[in-house]
Amino acid sequence: xDFNFQDPFTSIGExxxxxxxxxxxxxGLVSLILMLLGALVLAGFAMTLAGVFLTWLDRKLAARIQDxxxxxxVGPFGIFQPIADAIKLITKEDIIPEGAERAIFKLAPMLxxxxxxxxxxxxxxxxxxxxxxxxxxxLYIVAVGAIGTLSIxxxxxxxxxxxAMLGAFRTVAQMVxxxxxxxxxxxxxxxxAGTMGVGGIVEAQRGGWFIVLxxxxxxxxxxxxxxxxxxxxxxxxxxxxxxxxxYNVEYSGMKFGMFYVAEFLxxxxxxxxxxxxxxxxxxxxxxxxxxxxxxxxxxxxxAFVYLVISLIRFSMPRxxxxxxxxxxxxxxxxxxxxxxxxxxxxxxxxxxxxxxxAVVHLTANILLAWATFEALRAYARGIRQRVExxxxxxETGGAD
Amino acid sequence: MPTxxxxxxxxxxxxxxxxxxxxLIGHLFGPRRPTxxxxxxxxxxxxxxxxxxxxxPVHFYLVAMLFILFDVEIVFLLPWAVVLRQLRLFxxxxxxxxIAVLLVGFVYAWKKGALExx
Numbered sequence: 001x002d003f004n005f006q007d008p009f010t011s012i013g014e015x016x017x018x019x020x021x022x023x024x025x026x027x028g029l030v031s032l033i034l035m036l037l038g039a040l041v042l043a044g045f046a047m048t049l050a051g052v053f054l055t056w057l058d059r060k061l062a063a064r065i066q067d068x069x070x071x072x073x074v075g076p077f078g079i080f081q082p083i084a085d086a087i088k089l090i091t092k093e094d095i096i097p098e099g100a101e102r103a104i105f106k107l108a109p110m111l112x113x114x115x116x117x118x119x120x121x122x123x124x125x126x127x128x129x130x131x132x133x134x135x136x137x138x139l140y141i142v143a144v145g146a147i148g149t150l151s152i153x154x155x156x157x158x159x160x161x162x163x164a165m166l167g168a169f170r171t172v173a174q175m176v177x178x179x180x181x182x183x184x185x186x187x188x189x190x191x192x193a194g195t196m197g198v199g200g201i202v203e204a205q206r207g208g209w210f211i212v213l214x215x216x217x218x219x220x221x222x223x224x225x226x227x228x229x230x231x232x233x234x235x236x237x238x239x240x241x242x243x244x245x246x247y248n249v250e251y252s253g254m255k256f257g258m259f260y261v262a263e264f265l266x267x268x269x270x271x272x273x274x275x276x277x278x279x280x281x282x283x284x285x286x287x288x289x290x291x292x293x294x295x296x297x298x299x300x301x302x303a304f305v306y307l308v309i310s311l312i313r314f315s316m317p318r319x320x321x322x323x324x325x326x327x328x329x330x331x332x333x334x335x336x337x338x339x340x341x342x343x344x345x346x347x348x349x350x351x352x353x354x355x356x357x358a359v360v361h362l363t364a365n366i367l368l369a370w371a372t373f374e375a376l377r378a379y380a381r382g383i384r385q386r387v388e389x390x391x392x393x394x395e396t397g398g399a400d
Numbered sequence: 401m402p403t404x405x406x407x408x409x410x411x412x413x414x415x416x417x418x419x420x421x422x423x424l425i426g427h428l429f430g431p432r433r434p435t436x437x438x439x440x441x442x443x444x445x446x447x448x449x450x451x452x453x454x455x456x457p458v459h460f461y462l463v464a465m466l467f468i469l470f471d472v473e474i475v476f477l478l479p480w481a482v483v484l485r486q487l488r489l490f491x492x493x494x495x496x497x498x499i500a501v502l503l504v505g506f507v508y509a510w511k512k513g514a515l516e517x518x
Contacts (some may be wrong), residue, residue, distance in 0.1 A: 036410055044418075090426045098439045099451075110419040117415035121408045132407040139478060140408075157453075161441040165454055172460040180470045187474070191481040249442055254426025258419050322517035325463070329515045333470070334506075337499055340477070344484060344492055 052082045054264055058310055065314045092253040099160035100250065108155035109251065109258035115148035116265035122198045123272050126282045126294035130199055137198035138186050141273065142179070145228065148266060149175040152230075152237065155259065156247035167246025170237045173321060177328050178227035178234070181220050184336035188217035188343050189277045192361075202281035209280040213361040216339045216368055218278040222305075224332055225273065227324075229266040231309060233316035236324060267309060268302070275301035335372055342368050462514045466506075473502050 016037070020030040056071065056079055063070025071078030096105055122137040124130040134140050149171060156168025190196050192213055193204035201210075211218045227234035238246035248259045275281060279301045282294030319327070342364045350360040441448045480495055509515065 032406075032410075036414070038407070040414060090429050091431075092426070093430045093432065094423075094427050095434070095438060097441045099441065106423075109423065110416055113419040114412055114416045118408070118412045121411045132404050134404055134408075159441065160451075160453065162443065162448075162454065169456060169460055173463055176467050177463050180467060180474070183471075183474045184477070187477055187481045190478065191484050194482060194485045196478065196482055244442070244444070253430050254423050257426070258423060325515060325517055329466070330510070334503075337503070340481075341496060341499065344481075344495070347484065348489060348492055 052086075054268060054306075055082045055085075055260075058264070061307075061310050062314050065311075086257065089254050089257040094253040094255065095250070097160055097250045101158035101160075104154050104158035105250075106255070108151045108158065109255045109262070111151035111154065112148055112262035113258050113265075115144055115146075115151060116262040116269060118144040118147070119269050119273070123269075123276055124199050124202055124281055125298055126292065127288060133197050133199035135195070135197050137201075138190055138196040141198075142183050142186070145269075146179065148262065149179070149228075151262075152247050155251065156237075159247075159250040161250050163243045163245070163249045164247050166243045167237045167249070170243075170321070171247065173325060174234060174236055175228055175230065177325065178224045178332075180224075181328065181332035181336040182224040182228055184333070184340055185217045185221035185224065186277070187340050188214045191340070191343055191347065198276060201277055202283060205280045205283055208358050209278065209283075211278045213358055214278070214339070214343060214365060215362075216335070216365045216372075217343070218274070220332060220336050220339065221278065222270075222274055224328075224336075225270040226309060226312070227328075229270050230263060231267055231270075232313040233319045234324065235318060236321060239318060268306060271305035271309060272298075272302045274305045279305070331372075331376075335368075338368060339365075459517060462509075466509060466514065469502070469505065473499075 016034060017030055020033060059081070060070045060078070071081035074080040074084045096102055119141055121132060122130070122134050122140055124133070152175065153168045153171050156164045156166075156171065159165070189201050189210050192210055193201040195201065195204070230237055236242075236246075238248065243249075248256055251259060275298060280297075281301075282298040284293065284297035286293050288294075343361065346360045346364040347357075349355075350357045353360075443449065476498070477495070480491065484491060
């Protein structure tokens with residue numbers, strides 16, 4: 001068999017398959033072994049990426065924004081700091097507080113990692129390089145993401161700690177509620193591509209990335225997914241200055257490490273999903289002939305979105321809980337529903353009128369954004385007038 | 401297709417096993433010197449007061465109920481979004497009516513103050 005340098009992944013797979021079959025193993029068993037190998041590479045890659053490199057990058061970036069140096073002692077530029085942290089976490093005492101639900105307490109961090117890694121099964125890295133191209137990919141992403149929410153609630157409620165309990169409460173207000181606009185925003189790429197399969201959605205963006213066709217849905221997905229991942233400014237469930245560390249206050253040692261890795265990985269997952277569903281995934285010049293190039297495009301887009309998330313994270317103050325709820329239920333959810341209806345109408349309208357599809361979608365989105373801003377402006381004007389008439393009637397104090 | 405889900409099962413099993421192994425390593429290498437004070441739930445350095453499990457404020461139930469309302473709606477919307485291209489105009493009008501009916505309930509909840517905190 002000659003090695004095909006244009007498509008190394010398929011070639012490596014074929015090579016291994018031929019080798020294993022040559023050893024006289026059953027074809028079914030060979031497929032399973034290959035799958036296991038692929039999963040090992042994927043899970044190992046994801047966990048290393050999140051646990052080692054991204055924590056370093058994130059801390060370095062945070063340090064620069066906050067006018068300090070950040071980790072700079074362990075290795076060049078402190079790049080081995082996360083490894084030192086991991087060793088430290090391994091040698092820490094593993095404490096389970098008295099009165100905790102021991103089984104649920106132990107299960108929660110593992111579930112968190114499982115949920116964060118599980119999403120990567122349907123993310124296409126390059127052409128033909130995808131765990132499995134499910135025909136219900138979008139639904140799968142939502143379902144597995146929800147397990148992460150569940151794990152946080154489990155960790156918070158099983159700890160027998162009041163701060164952790166408050167963290168679990170806030171999970172409901174934040175992660176559960178923000179799932180609504182996120183999933184409704186996901187309807188838009190589904191509708192534009194005509195499929196729920198993630199691979200199909202990427203293929204459908206050949207004519208134009210969905211960020212051009214549906215900028216409102218892109219923004220909605222990005223914001224609500226950020227809240228879903230518990231990233232600042234939406235980090236109420238682990239607000240250090242209010243409820244110490246929220247759901248993971250009682251976790252120590254590697255159990256805390258697992259929560260930490262899962263949270264970071266979730267952030268990367270959000271970036272990867274935004275890149276895949278709205279920024280064209282691996283699409284780019286020459287990606288079809290050279291899948292490796294597709295992987296590079298995908299990595300660049302993911303890194304870009306992740307950096308944007310990090311910048312937002314370090315430059316915004318934490319949102320207040322009543323604002324959090326109002327933002328979700330009074331702005332994001334109605335706007336997401338409106339975006340779906342507008343996209344559906346534009347999708348029907350474009351062929352009927354014989355106009356360019358992208359132009360129709362873009363115009364509809366701009367109109368929607370303009371209407372939203374007008375509504376917000378009217379709302380703000382109303383509040384301002386009320387403040388001028390009777391100052392005492394507004395903002396009756398802190399929430400919670 | 402059930403075989404489509406096999407890689408997912410493999411990946412999820414592997415991720416869980418990896419997480420379990422890492423936690424196990426921490427368990428093996430970490431010291432174990434429990435004391436009564438150390439095992440107490442953390443409460444900013446004070447002795448814990450009362451039970452750790454408290455009743456949940458009713459706001460959160462309201463949010464959870466609203467979530468169910470919309471989540472069920474989305475389950476209906478997803479297959480509709482997939483086949484919208486193949487369907488005629490009727491499907492679009494049908495779905496707009498469906499969303500409008502749901503919005504009535506949403507507006508009711510809004511006016512009732514379910515979305516207000518406090």
